[in-house]
Amino acid sequence: MVPEQMSSLQMPSFLHGMYSTVRQKTRKEGKRCGEQYLKNSSFPSPHQMLEVPLGEVVMVHEVADFHHERPAWRLYLASDVMSGLYESLDWQNVFPVRDAYEAFCRETAWGALYFATSPTGPVSAARTALRLQAVLRFWEPLRSARYLFNTFDAELTLEELLSASCDWAMDAWCPAGEASVHKRLEMAVKRMARATREDSIEAILRQMPRVLSFARGLKHRDVVADPAFQRQRLTALDPLAFEHVSGACTADLLEKLYDWDRQLGKQ
Structure with a gap:
């Protein structure tokens, strides 16, 4: 998959809609991914990508999703894609499949953000470095949206979202200073990638x-x-x-x- 270079964020159409609709679409996408993986150990690109209008809100955590009946960008339901993927494989050898799907998704802005902000293990130093490095690679398109994370009424910038979701990584690997979130993440990535x-x-x-x-x-x-x-x-x-x-x-x-x-x- 070719990394996205556009300045605006694009997300798969299966992550947009009412809650029940997105759940159906994501499970279906997971099964589609599983079918292709069984054939040739690869994953298909989403059928349709949609541009997230400038400043529109993306839900990153389920606790912020209080209006299931409203169409919305529901990034956190990418977890249902993975569940559908595992089901299509009868839950056999899910760990290498999980790793392969994550690597596939990290080549996209939406996938990079999902894996950086979601509690999907393992969270080794090496794996965290790869996740945060992917977010940094897609910094500009990700900055174009706003995000709901752990409260339903606080729209966050990308910097605020990462401060809320990845503060542990910055605190552990680049203790607080005057540097920006972007600079602290860059330093944390460098240190984690080569950590003994x-x-x-x-x-x-x-x-x-x-x-x-x-x-x-x-x-x-x-x-x-x-x-x-x-x-x-x-x-x-x-x-x-x-x-x-x-x-x-x-x-x-x-x-x-x-x-x-x-x-x-x-x-």
């Missing part, structure tokens, strides 16, 4: 105070909050488990904190 295991551990430790602020009900908070304990546990992770948290994503690290807390309770 020790680089990732340092980024994770920078994130842990933030992660702990979200943790509730920890029975051994003083222990799991100790940076020395955190470093010891991170160092002991096997390569696959470490890769899963290497991007320093808040949600993944919170899950790991709860795991450690439960393990301490069994000792």
Whole structure:
């Protein structure tokens, strides 16, 4: 697929319409993708691309979608394309298919934004770098729209959307300064793309105070909050488990904190 170069954002027609209509269209698209993938391990381009009028709103998160009966751009329902894709493959070998579909979609502005702002794992440092790099590549067309993310009444610019959805990546890999969101993302991408295991551990430790602020009900908070304990546990992770948290994503690290807390309770 040739990367988009237009200054305005274009999205597939299957992501526009009333909620029920978009859900039907996205599942159908997923099955169409699955059929082609089974034939030749590739994915078809969308039948029709539509231009998003300048300044029009795109819904990026389902919590912001309160008006199902109104036609709208529903980017978050790209998840239904993936569900339809998996169903067409009888849920067999979904992980390599997921990775292939993500790589395919990252060559488009809408796909780049979807995977950068949606909780679709794994969120390793290397995978996050690819996602954010794709967003930076399509910066200008993505700036032409406005976005609804975690509240239904706040229309966000692209910079505000990424500050709300990818702040964890910037905080962990490019701590706050005077730089713009674009510059911080560029620096974060560079650092994540070449990160060693020790680089990732340092980024994770920078994130842990933030992660702990979200943790509730920890029975051994003083222990799991100790940076020395955190470093010891991170160092002991096997390569696959470490890769899963290497991007320093808040949600993944919170899950790991709860795991450690439960393990301490069994000792």
